[in-house]
Amino acid sequence: MTIPTTAAPPSRWVRFRDSYLLHSFRRDLIAQISLLIFIVMVAAAVLAPWISPTDPYDLAQIDILSSELPPFWIDGSDPYYLLGTDAQGRDLLSTILYGTRVSLIIGFGAVFLQALLGVCFGLMAGYLGGRVDAFLMRLADIQLSFSTLMVAIIVGALVKAIFGGATFSDYAVPLLVVIIGLAEWPQYARTVRASVLAEKSKEYVDAARIMGLKSRRIMFRHILPNTLSPIFVISTVQIANAIISEAALSFLGLGMPETQPSLGSLIKSGFDYIQSGSWWITLLPGAVLVVLVLVINLLGDWLRDVLNPRLYKN
Template identity: 75%
Template sequence: MTTATVSRWARFRESFLWYSFWRDRVAVVSFLVFALITVAAFMSPLLAPADPYDLTQIDIMNSELPPAWMAGGDPEFPLGTDAQGRDLLSTILYGTRVSLLIGFGAVILQATLGILFGLLAGYLGGRVDSVLMRIADVQLSFSTLMVAIIVGAVFKASFGSLMFGEIAIYMLILIIGVAEWPQIARTVRASVLAEKKKEYVDAARVMGFRTKRIMFRHILPNTLSPIFVISTVQIGNAIISEAALSFLGLGMPETQPSLGSLIKSGFDYIQSGSWWITLIPGLVLVLLVLVINLLGDWLRDVMNPRLYKG
């Protein structure tokens, strides 16, 4: 580690953000839980007792086994099995990885679109601003889930269920990302409208810098705080949207488990007493979204001095 790296790390440890993080127990616990879930999900090939994608490891005779602590449970399946005989712990680990990939991928896409359109609308103004914001207004007039359902149904009808299943993860990232970009675009536009009136922007124009350089190298870095806050919250929203679409049959297929598809696959078996197939993945989904939202709330409070009271 170089001296410059050590110096930057030391300055970060002394920063207000680091200090406020360790002072907030809710933020610390939320981060630790989120980190634990994320690490376990992305290390699922190493941690999972079985591979839910490997048909040779699945025995239909083991279907609907209760968790190991209940009567009739098998220690080989700590959280029980689903209706197909797959180990529920393994499917949850693999499914959480899929849900996180979709959540982060969708937010990266919507942040890219939102930042680009927000910068253009806020800095250029005029007709560009009017056209982009009217498009955003039209899209915001529809429910995000409604847009995702319509687009998902069209893609599924166009490609067929088999083809859609192979590209489902990419389609969900595209659908959710495109459906949510107006939220970030409006936030960026508001920040740009405030920043472009400041002296450093006037100085950049006087020095002859191009519009592209002024927008991306001067204005954008000063608008990142609200982008980070809203992107954190949008990750949780994207995961919920994926779960809702999967529950409606327009998301991940049951052969490629996500938290939403696991909840859907076990919903029909609640009446028969196999509650764990739906309840346990549902609790994991609630916990994951909860800690993400708590981290987003802490980040929002810290980056807004008027709200922060730490």
């Protein structure tokens, strides 16, 4: 007599291959194109030190006599500078690659800080309730009453006034990550709190309490994994918002200095030269910024539709 054997559970790769997420992605051409463009832009930004024609941080490679050269398709261009040069004589292609990397670092770093603060505060507010919930949510309401850009401008101006412009320039990237991150955490906190309120009344939470598990373990090991879907959706939108906030702050003079290229500082550096005919100094980085934000938002819209259980179809 043979003992029947149970089939081995499918591997993670098999579950992912047969998942609705991958099935939906294969059917959505816009999502595929957006992801491809995003991967290319991220790869180009990461590999900027190796694929850029010049180093915009190296003063020895900057020729002021070659300033404001047009892109290769316009008469008077230099074949060495494919996208032309800016007012300082820097190769515009190189500055865009380095600037995209800085903008992505600030965007991802700020969203990580937002998620860290928002998830922790949202978990505590939703699970503990009472005065903790009232205090954290009133704090979030106060911050949400101001626009993100306004909060970032106020904090950025205070930091510059206290530490000085030179110090701000030396630590511009981490300071902008903190400024933009602190301005947007209520978005995560309110969303996580709503999810926790729906989860904490379920049976598995009651069972964890009966087993004597501590509140911290219940929140982070049991409730948090069931609230990840809205967090992922918010993160895609917030990355785009953080990149736009950095560009806006840099354009207003409260972000990255012109000597440290980001997409925002590049747009600002060429704004005064548009009417003189050197439109490419501003418009080309601006076009890269628009494409980057657009593909991130398109991926966020697709992810929101896929992770929405009301839209799930067999």
